[in-house]
Amino acid sequence: MILSRRSIILSGITVAAAGALPGFAYAAAATPKRLVFIIQRGAADGLATVAPTGDPAFAAARRTLADETAGGAKLDAMFTLHPALATTAGLYASKQAHFAHAVATAYRDRSHFDGQNMLEGGGSRPYGRSDGWVGRLLTLLPAAERDALAIAPAVPLALRGTVQVGTYAPSRLPQADGDLIARLSALYADDKLLLPLWDSAVKTQELAGDIGGNNGRNGADLGKLAASLMLPADGARVMMVETGGWDTHSGQRGRLAAQLRGLDRLVGALQTGLGPAWSDTLVIVATEFGRTVEVNGTGGTDHGTASTAMLLGGSLALGGKVSADWPGLTSSARLDGRDLKPTRSLESVIAAAVAHHYALDPKRVMTTLYPDA
Amino acid sequence: MAVQYLAANRFGLGRRFDDPAIGDPKAWLNRQIGDYDPSPAAIAGLAGRAAIATAYVEYREDRQAMRRAAAETPMSEEEKGMDPELRRLSRSAIRRHYVDATAARLSAAVATPTPLPERLVHFWANHFAVSADKQTVIGFVGNYENEAIRPHIMGKFADLLIAAVKHPAMLLYLDQAQSFGPESVLATRIRNRGNRQSPGLNENLAREILELHTLGVRTGYTQTDVTAFAKALTGLTVAGLGRGAGQRLMPADAEPGATVFIAPLHEPGAQTVLGRRYDAVGAAQAEAILRDLAVHPATARHIATKLARHFTGDEPPAALVDRLTADFVKSGGDLASLYRALIASPEPWVAAPTMFKSPWDWTVSMLRALKVPALGEKQNVVAMFTQLGQPIWRPGSPAGYDDKVATWAGSAGLMQRVELASRIAGRIGDRVDARQLAPLVLADALTPQTGEAIARADSPGQGIAMLFASPTFLRR
Numbered sequence: 001m002i003l004s005r006r007s008i009i010l011s012g013i014t015v016a017a018a019g020a021l022p023g024f025a026y027a028a029a030a031t032p033k034r035l036v037f038i039i040q041r042g043a044a045d046g047l048a049t050v051a052p053t054g055d056p057a058f059a060a061a062r063r064t065l066a067d068e069t070a071g072g073a074k075l076d077a078m079f080t081l082h083p084a085l086a087t088t089a090g091l092y093a094s095k096q097a098h099f100a101h102a103v104a105t106a107y108r109d110r111s112h113f114d115g116q117n118m119l120e121g122g123g124s125r126p127y128g129r130s131d132g133w134v135g136r137l138l139t140l141l142p143a144a145e146r147d148a149l150a151i152a153p154a155v156p157l158a159l160r161g162t163v164q165v166g167t168y169a170p171s172r173l174p175q176a177d178g179d180l181i182a183r184l185s186a187l188y189a190d191d192k193l194l195l196p197l198w199d200s201a202v203k204t205q206e207l208a209g210d211i212g213g214n215n216g217r218n219g220a221d222l223g224k225l226a227a228s229l230m231l232p233a234d235g236a237r238v239m240m241v242e243t244g245g246w247d248t249h250s251g252q253r254g255r256l257a258a259q260l261r262g263l264d265r266l267v268g269a270l271q272t273g274l275g276p277a278w279s280d281t282l283v284i285v286a287t288e289f290g291r292t293v294e295v296n297g298t299g300g301t302d303h304g305t306a307s308t309a310m311l312l313g314g315s316l317a318l319g320g321k322v323s324a325d326w327p328g329l330t331s332s333a334r335l336d337g338r339d340l341k342p343t344r345s346l347e348s349v350i351a352a353a354v355a356h357h358y359a360l361d362p363k364r365v366m367t368t369l370y371p372d373a
Numbered sequence: 374m375a376v377q378y379l380a381a382n383r384f385g386l387g388r389r390f391d392d393p394a395i396g397d398p399k400a401w402l403n404r405q406i407g408d409y410d411p412s413p414a415a416i417a418g419l420a421g422r423a424a425i426a427t428a429y430v431e432y433r434e435d436r437q438a439m440r441r442a443a444a445e446t447p448m449s450e451e452e453k454g455m456d457p458e459l460r461r462l463s464r465s466a467i468r469r470h471y472v473d474a475t476a477a478r479l480s481a482a483v484a485t486p487t488p489l490p491e492r493l494v495h496f497w498a499n500h501f502a503v504s505a506d507k508q509t510v511i512g513f514v515g516n517y518e519n520e521a522i523r524p525h526i527m528g529k530f531a532d533l534l535i536a537a538v539k540h541p542a543m544l545l546y547l548d549q550a551q552s553f554g555p556e557s558v559l560a561t562r563i564r565n566r567g568n569r570q571s572p573g574l575n576e577n578l579a580r581e582i583l584e585l586h587t588l589g590v591r592t593g594y595t596q597t598d599v600t601a602f603a604k605a606l607t608g609l610t611v612a613g614l615g616r617g618a619g620q621r622l623m624p625a626d627a628e629p630g631a632t633v634f635i636a637p638l639h640e641p642g643a644q645t646v647l648g649r650r651y652d653a654v655g656a657a658q659a660e661a662i663l664r665d666l667a668v669h670p671a672t673a674r675h676i677a678t679k680l681a682r683h684f685t686g687d688e689p690p691a692a693l694v695d696r697l698t699a700d701f702v703k704s705g706g707d708l709a710s711l712y713r714a715l716i717a718s719p720e721p722w723v724a725a726p727t728m729f730k731s732p733w734d735w736t737v738s739m740l741r742a743l744k745v746p747a748l749g750e751k752q753n754v755v756a757m758f759t760q761l762g763q764p765i766w767r768p769g770s771p772a773g774y775d776d777k778v779a780t781w782a783g784s785a786g787l788m789q790r791v792e793l794a795s796r797i798a799g800r801i802g803d804r805v806d807a808r809q810l811a812p813l814v815l816a817d818a819l820t821p822q823t824g825e826a827i828a829r830a831d832s833p834g835q836g837i838a839m840l841f842a843s844p845t846f847l848r849r
Binding site: 041042043111112113116117152154156157177179180181183184186187188190191193194196197198200201202244245246247249 | 729778782783784785787788791795799800801802803806808822823826828829830831832833835836838839842843844847
């Protein structure tokens with residue numbers, strides 16, 4: 001895919017020469033810092049991504065999914081990384097990956113919409129804010145590090161704020177992703193007219209939707225794209241990448257492995273694509289909430305609370321570590337008897353990582369990113 | 374029975390995000406008949422017939438000038454390359470009128486406070502179909518709907534028929550502008566000069582009026598009727614556009630694009646159509662035939678059947694067709710009376726069978742539901758509907774688009790809709806909450822399955838896509 005600034009859509013307007021526009025005047029800083037926020041929409045299962053295999057209650061609670069992480073990298077005495085995250089395991093070994101476990105935003109209900117709104121907006125209640133934590137972060141950054149871009153058709157809430165932000169949507173980005181297609185198949189299941197039409201349409205459709213599709217190649221393409229948009233001297237310095245397909249209510253084993261493989265290849269392509277700039281890059285991977293400790297009746301997990309966030313990059317404060325105030329998995333240790341109990345706020349994890357990365361005052365970062373906290 | 378949804382979607386164009394809930398569906402629909410504005414703001418700025426015709430004239434003159442220049446002076450390689458480019462540019466001036474009109478049509482449909490009449494505008498434009506795949510028609514198709522259809526959908530069918538037939542788009546589309554009476558003054562003169570290729574009759578418009586616009590196919594008219602009717606129609610042509618002999622007889626003050634009657638082109642003498650003799654001379658002859666055709670019992674049944682199908686499904690109930698036919702006959706083809714009879718009938722108010730929204734219906738209803746602009750500034754409306762399978766004003770045949778479930782319920786078309794919904798949802802993101810929108814747009818037709826599927830969507834955008842791709846929203 002050939003990319004140039006020319007094709008970047010700036011707030012919906014095709015920009016012929018982005019460099020000439022205010023807000024896109026890039027200074028050539030020696031080693032500008034870069035930030036990538038990868039949102040996992042749909043509630044990624046932190047208990048399968050970074051599995052607490054050392055917790056005595058884990059195997060019993062996860063039953064059929066307990067061996068999901070078999071063959072994955074041992075992170076420490078407690079945690080095993082999902083085997084699909086091979087590149088990420090390599091980063092962990094070289095202290096370029098950190099996992100924060102049992103974390104959650106202040107949100108305690110279980111709606112994707114509301115949860116994502118909290119994760120992105122950074123408010124204390126759903127729809128409490130019309131700007132996002134990344135958008136507010138931009139106001140703290142020097143001009144050279146403030147140029148932000150989302151690989152999305154519209155500016156996501158996380159990036160909204162007073163600083164102008166660009167969006168880039170590759171024209172051949174598949175529009176109907178695999179997850180939507182699967183959901184519509186279910187919705188059309190009892191419809192005599194639509195079901196056969198849909199089945200036939202899906203068969204002829206090349207499924208290349210979410211990052212997990214195409215054996216992870218979609219994730220790699222997305223990572224490559226993001227890196228190419230961030231690498232040039234006048235490229236973006238702050239990037240948001242959207243990923244979907246994490247809502248694994250059924251058949252989690254295969255689906256989650258595909259998702260994580262896509263994410264892993266996305267991260268790998270970012271690292272490769274950014275080259276030396278990787279050492280000044282922080283990647284934050286976060287989801288709106290986690291999934292139930294117990295496996296449900298359809299080989300999946302339902303909406304939960306705490307999950308895992310990933311910090312990746314070349315200059316982490318706590319690379320090669322899993323941080324968790326581990327609450328345990330027995331039913332009395334869980335939230336409402338079902339969910340991994342959050343023991344640390346995701347907001348504080350993000351704020352601390354960002355403050356370290358940009359060498360900013362942690363208090364100021366916290367009050368700017370999360371003014372309602 | 375989901376009367377709210379049926380009123381908004383079967384009769385209307387889908388509920389707008391800012392529409393209040395429909396209290397009494399029948400009263401709401403009847404009120405629109407009186408509130409109908411035939412000149413909505415969205416179409417006000419469009420070019421008139423003269424400007425459109427001028428674009429054609431300029432196009433032709435440019436081409437002729439180029440040809441002359443090419444004949445007189447040897448051309449460099451560079452100059453040779455200019456003709457097609459010039460042609461392309463001129464064509465784009467014509468095409469611009471089409472593109473502007475399609476965008477205005479969509480805006481009018483999305484904005485209208487009277488969606489039933491707006492749907493009827495679309496219905497009648499399709500009944501009296503012209504098709505933009507003919508180069509001479511493409512510039513006029515929007516003007517045709519706005520000037521021939523819109524002003525007449527609440528009046529008598531006869532006036533609607535005559536307005537449609539006499540519009541340049543129809544005269545050009547069905548070749549009337551090139552039809553000459555075989556014994557007309559002009560044809561006779563040309564023949565007497567010894568010209569073998571004397572201009573003659575073209576039956577296309579006469580046949581389609583009988584077959585498609587009025588009586589309906591196989592209703593008893595004969596080839597003799599078609600020929601006699603075609604002769605009666607001669608003389609009707611379009612100023613400033615047609616080529617050939619008739620143009621020399623064009624009145625000097627005729628504006629390009631105006632419909633004119635040129636007596637020397639008209640077939641002299643009486644004509645007999647459907648057993649009735651028409652002695653009137655000149656333009657009055659065709660008009661008298663059209664007025665009789667418009668109130669013919671076969672026309673009443675034909676129109677009643679098509680209207681009933683549009684509001685009940687592939688096989689319209691016989692009782693409804695009979696009732697509408699009787700109303701049409703009794704009122705002398707009063708269209709407002711026909712719509713009232715339709716609204717008052719029980720048949721359109723049942724849940725099954727349902728119709729599958731056409732790509733046009735579906736897209737319009739989706740855009741009406743959204744309070745934020747769903748399409749980009751640069752969205753190519755023409756291309757969007759072509760991709761969805763229903764190019765605007767381009768049915769490809771004078772019969773118009775077929776009005777049946779199978780016409781629109783196709784697998785590729787369904788995927789196209791899902792992809793468009795998904796793209797639009799991506800643009801909107803969390804600015805619209807599908808959980809709140811669903812009860813508004815699906816109203817009393819919202820099923821628990823659809824409600825749950827939307828609520829369980831993994832993102833606000835996915836929820837919006839699921840709403841617009843839901844089995845209910847795909848139907849009307």
